[in-house]
Amino acid sequence: MTDLTVSHGQDGSATARVAEPTFGWLFVVAVLGVIATYIRAIYFTPLEALQGPAQKIYYVHPTSAAVAFMAFGVVALTSIGYLWMKDMRLDRLAESAAEVGVVFTTVTLITGSLWGKPVWGTWWTWDARLTLTLFLWFIYVGYLILRGAIEDHGMRARYSAVLGILGALLIPFIHLSVYLFRTLHPMPIIFKPSRPSLPNDMLETFLLALGSFTLLFIALLRARYRLATDEAALEAEEGP
């Protein structure tokens, strides 16, 4: 699924030309942060009693979810901004944020599933939060597919801004529906994912993880945004 991130038809030369400067120092810091988190998680944070090593996923899973939510927030805001100001930079930012968001939603779904198998005994369950995450993924994959299906830049920007806004309006409704759907008829779930009261070690590791992922988000967003800008410039240059 991650190959959705490059589904926007830039040819090899464009990528080669722009790839070098897009990943800056911020990206390096973010990656170092993620590595540090995991070194700390694996070597310096105690094993969780019930779940054992599986719990180590904890440091990627909610953090990716948090990053995904941030990204979709950016999509909504830039979409509104675009319809208002008609500035192509906002459209490119929305596109970049949607792509980053889809990647992190995918990571959340996959790590959640991987976690679920040992802990809940199943890859998937129709918990409200899981379902909402799945629909978020659908909405924003739909957003990217829509973008891929339109050639004209102005039209693409307007259509995707509309979908970006409507999608943001939809999220509370889906949340409410699936939440009521479940809680009125609770299914037996062995462990409910609720905020655990963490020991200090774990909390610190978690905060480190959250910080690094946020940095990673900003770095990726910036890199993807520069790529979009360069692509636009390149296309304008190559015009007849």
Add this chain to the structure above:
Amino acid sequence: MSDATTAAIEADALVRAFGARRAVDGVTFTLRKGECLALFGPNGAGKTTLLRVLAGLLRPTAGWARIAGTNLPGGAAARRRIGFISHASMLYGPLTARENVELAARLFGVCEPRAAAARALGEMHLMPRADAPVRALSRGMQQRVSIARAMVHEPSVVLLDEPFTGLDATGAAALSDSLATLRRSGAALVLVTHNLEEGLALATHAAIMSRGRFARFEERHTLDAASYASSYRTLVAHDA
């Protein structure tokens, strides 16, 4: 209504791009009431694109255009003035000729839509087939309905994209008559055609478009038909 000296159509550095290709690439001209511009140019020069921008159906990428003093894309009042005949018939195949034209009359707020539709169809000698579904009409007949549709509200700016296509001698004569009457009543016309003779017959101005720009733009009376034809042919040949 604006007075006689107001420009009916103005375009300034008008650009419309599809992706990287600039179909219209900086067109500037002015046309006053009662004038008729014959627009020639090789295939792919951008004539249709220009007309669709002037009709308010495509957004300009850069530059601006005005119809009767209103910037494009204008509001309802500006659209009320425009009549547009395009490559596509803009008709509903399952509806009859009469229903199609009457619908247009009603949407344009014509006072007596029934009578106006009958009149417009009559002018194109189509009354005998007025109640046949458009889908069952021959190509030339469909073109006549399309013309009646565009004329039923007596537009003051008429944009015609190869309107003689498919018409027989009677149909062509009827269209020429209608256009002459419209011009006399103060309408401004833009007539795209590949037939120099046909175009110059009605025109007060003539332009040749090439690669999105006006290669020539003159008043009709300054032109010699024969030398114009030869310079047009040279231009077309070089363009391909």
Add this chain to the structure above:
Amino acid sequence: MSDATTAAIEADALVRAFGARRAVDGVTFTLRKGECLALFGPNGAGKTTLLRVLAGLLRPTAGWARIAGTNLPGGAAARRRIGFISHASMLYGPLTARENVELAARLFGVCEPRAAAARALGEMHLMPRADAPVRALSRGMQQRVSIARAMVHEPSVVLLDEPFTGLDATGAAALSDSLATLRRSGAALVLVTHNLEEGLALATHAAIMSRGRFARFEERHTLDAASYASSYRTLVAHDA
């Protein structure tokens, strides 16, 4: 192959009705190899219907027609000989011009489909845009692709329904050249057009169709262009 005296196209008391309306109402004529019939007639006369019957796309209601000695609707061998340019482009919008023509070449069993497609497109001066999707081409360019499509297999019976529609001077000249070459190589042509001059330029025979019948049918050299034009106009006017 049949010898030179065989009729390329024969029709006898050919009728094609749509419901109660007889669009073609008893047409009889013969055309030999190397001959070209220019077919004129008012809108709705039945020209397109006649051509579609001859192309094997519509079944005759009564009477019969033969292409190169095979009764219509004939088998694959008869269809192999026919080239047909209709009102509709018969192209796949999402495919490129080259893909469209190449597909036709392959379906018609042309030996070197790639080369043949390139040649046909080149003849219509379309190679610079050969790899654009047909949907993104201008009307005249689409018409050129449509012509290339119909000619790529070097048909010996060519049916042309207003083939000059939308073509600029270059395109029209290219088409005239192709048709002249085809005729010299022994092909039989039926050319429907509303432009008497254009039609008579290539023709060896001329016919005027009206209300489904041939009102006139003569050899070209017996005709005087001016008096033919005036009699055509009278006929057209009376027909409506």
Add this chain to the structure above:
Amino acid sequence: MPDALGAALLIARKDLAIEFRTRTAFFSAVVFALLGIVIFFFAWDPTAVAAVDLAPGVLWVIFTFSGLLGLHRSFGVELADRAIDGLLGAPIPRESIYLGKAMANLVFVIAVQVIAIPAIALFYDMPLGGRVLALAGIALLAAIGLVAVGTLFAAMAVNTRLGELLLPMLSLPFFVPIVIPAAQATARLFAGRPVAESMGWLKILLAYDIVFVAACMMAFPHTIEE
């Protein structure tokens, strides 16, 4: 010039005229729904799943899919000979086009429901009785939401390279907060519970309608020009 509502009515009437030009068009939509119901009936093993438990779900799934069918058709007719350009060039507000298309779609969806609901009751042996009105209320709320969003996406999808393939993809996530409340409320209704117990679900539907009718009407003008 006609006012905004007048123009919308003209467009809706035109759409319905095309739709019902041949009476058979209506029949075939109905037959679609009926066949859907029958197919569903046979898709599940009746010994494993009780018919009465299946019915609400079947109703709302059929509703969604037949809705998609009508929505797609609604813009296909505009695109065939670019008749939509005729509407865009007319001196009427963009919102009227949206409203007109949406009204015609609403009639289509409701007409299908009017046949489908009794058919479901018949096939799955459900007592409609005094619940008809309540059910009609749910159906109307659901139909408004579906049509509001669907009309917008149909207009968008039709202008893209993927055409109708895109419509279900864009709109199905938006149908979730319609199908869940509608199915739940219906199930409750047929379990003989008082309407008050479904009030929460109905409120979601109502809120959805209000939010999305407004949002889509505002968004539509942005989606229609090229």
Add this chain to the structure above:
Amino acid sequence: MPDALGAALLIARKDLAIEFRTRTAFFSAVVFALLGIVIFFFAWDPTAVAAVDLAPGVLWVIFTFSGLLGLHRSFGVELADRAIDGLLGAPIPRESIYLGKAMANLVFVIAVQVIAIPAIALFYDMPLGGRVLALAGIALLAAIGLVAVGTLFAAMAVNTRLGELLLPMLSLPFFVPIVIPAAQATARLFAGRPVAESMGWLKILLAYDIVFVAACMMAFPHTIEE
């Protein structure tokens, strides 16, 4: 001239080229199937109907509807600029056109199934395990029948005034003898019964395929000319 099979392959390749011109076309077909599966889950009350009982029905209903979508699209592309006239005028047997379109449709339907079946297993928590092969067999038999009949009716529907509305109306009755055996066999499979017990259903599917592939191939040339 290309032989009958060669021509069919040319046509199938052309269809698939159009369908997959953008990678996004495939994604959107897949997303459609996934969404269908997910929406279905929420249409039924999980306390009343167990997910595992729903799964076979959902699978085959989704299969039918996404099949219809593909079928309809397959002839829409031919009609847009009357490209079908180009095929009819080509020196190839009519049967090749049918075969070519059917092959492309089969690829489409199977591609969707390849994603939908594991998704059902995941979301409805069904153990695929050793049953994958048997299930693939059922899916293939069902897909062949669906495509054989559907391609014929799509060609017919597209030539009439009713267009896409006619397609479901004509073809859904013909899908009943596909959906029932497929759903029954699947249900048995997941209930852990031996394949032999479903043999009767599979034989029906096989017989259906043989009869209708032959019948439709013979009928096709009569439906395509005007």
